Amino acid sequence: MEMIIAGLLDSISPVSLIYVFVGVAVGVLIGAIPGINGPMAIALFIPITYYMTPLTAIGFLVGLNKGAFFGGAVSAVLLRTPGTPEAAATSWDGYPLTQQGKGEKALRMALYSSVAGDFISTVVLIVIAAPLAAIALFMGPSEIFALISLALTVIAGIGTTSIGRGLIAAGFGILIGLIGTEPVTALPRLTFDVYQLGSGLSLIPVAIGLLAFSEILLQLEKFSGKGGGQQCTHEFSNKPEDRFLPLKEFFQSFKTLLRGSAIGIGVGAMPGLGAPVASFMSYDQAMKRSKHKEEFGKGRLEGIAASESANSSVVASSLIPLFVLGIPGNLAAAMLMGAFMIHGMQPGPLLFKENAQLMYGIYGSLLLASLFLLVIGRFGLRFFCKAVNIPAMILYPIVMFTCIMGAYLGRSSMFDVGVMLTFGFIGYFMRKFDYSYVAFLIGFILAPEWERALQQVVIISEHDTFMFFQRPVAMGLMVLCIFVIARTFWNSFKEGRKKRAIAAEQAKNG
């Protein structure tokens, strides 16, 4: 007990508080820029933490990551150019609200959902990290393969009115995700003799191109249509009901928020899935369970709550396998693992035994980071909204150029800029033809892990066709996967039949 109190007291020391605060603030600014996300920010600032104490260093870096997740939502809501891939779902309802003059309200919902999801996830991390990690220990390649299959089938229908086009986009995304080095033979695959493709396509330029750049191309069309000299900016309403988010309205989405947090915690604790998967799954579930499905995508606050609570929950829950097993669950956790090792600590089962006071200090810093995110976000809202009032003639070139340079920053490679422009071009066509860029992106992200799990299953089982029957959890997940596919197709078929009947009726009536 003394250890817990000592650890928590360490976390509220003035130095520690300042670093966590600065970390969150910098993270929010960085996350709003397309091309720079939490893991990148952590990688860039790790050298600065060499001279800090372990507690302040980890607190700063975790604050950075948390701030970046909310920062991605700022540009998603106000400009529809998500700063981070996981904020794409936030833009679906956030941007329509901005178009209606309710951008500040949308940002408030994003902030409060982000903080709530993050706080819930941090509490779960503190309370049940060890039991959850014990379950994760039983997840073998079969379970991971089945889980990713389920994630792919659930997400295929998002972002398009046609499940067929969603599956085409997902298939294309998986294909692109497999470009690079084949995991078993370590030989190049689908690189077309281009050496830069040997390590595959990086997520950042693909995501910037698909999510941000293609959106800019579409938004700039409005200027072409209305005449080049006209400046279009979004006006923010001054009415209190359009600016503020009453508690009553916030709590209307509370169930969605809790569900999103649960999805984020589950997804974050599983290695390999990532925040974008959590965000899209949560959004999909919120839409399916809502009584107002038709309002999603047109400015429904519930959509923002679903996306933000899920993606923010991943931040803390991804630390579960890191702290307890020493296995980083995602890129940000891998960066933090590096930070731990720089400061002489080895994440894993012995971490709590050897550094108990420090670990409780880190937990305290995690909770404080959530609080600071609320404060910074709340006071930064006005500033963010004013930033969008910059004339469009200035704003869009800035955003475009930032996208281009953001794509360059990841690997200091102009090839990545070319990739970004290519996927911006592809993304433009995907949006115009109603092919789900979300399904594409998820397929792209999950393909390497999916194939790796499959290869492991095949090799371990020595080509045993009935290997899944020996793994009940994997078997259950595959059955669920088949059920989801069948249900999605059946619902799509029923809806298509209804629409065709209406069309036939309209044609008959002339």
Place this chain on the structure above:
Amino acid sequence: MTRIKRDTIAYLLIIGFSLFLLTWAIPLYTPAYPGYGASASLVPNVSVGVMLFMACLALVFIGVSAYTKKPMPVEEREFPEDLSDDGGFTQVGRLNLPHLAKIMIPCVLLVVGIEYIGYELASFAFLMVIQYVIGCRKWVQSLLVAIILTAVLYIVMRYGFGVPVPGPQIFE
């Protein structure tokens, strides 16, 4: 061109592309089976197979609708009246290829230009051109935006992140 005609062409292109991948690209550019595990071409073939199957299925539906003279739902036949303003996931609409070219060509020239004339000049030229293309005719404003943005990104990359600035260096 109606939406259904455009979609039909798109499905045909997807089918052609899928067949190209299945018959030539994947067999040529995937490693041979090493004798253990799953073949390197398994997952690529499955993903392309899904694309091919769904495109063929969609064409069958369109064909059946045309043959039985049962009209497709209006939202699948025609474009939404309000281009890109329907909000949400889909932004279905007509292509605007001249606009696309006007934006993409300067971007491509920037990428090429950086390698030859350096980041500073190429970025400045790009920002001036793109502002003109978007419709800004205020030269002083354009000049200031181009200079300030180029300088800020230079400082951020070089001194903030310690990342090498792309292309040949003018100020070294």
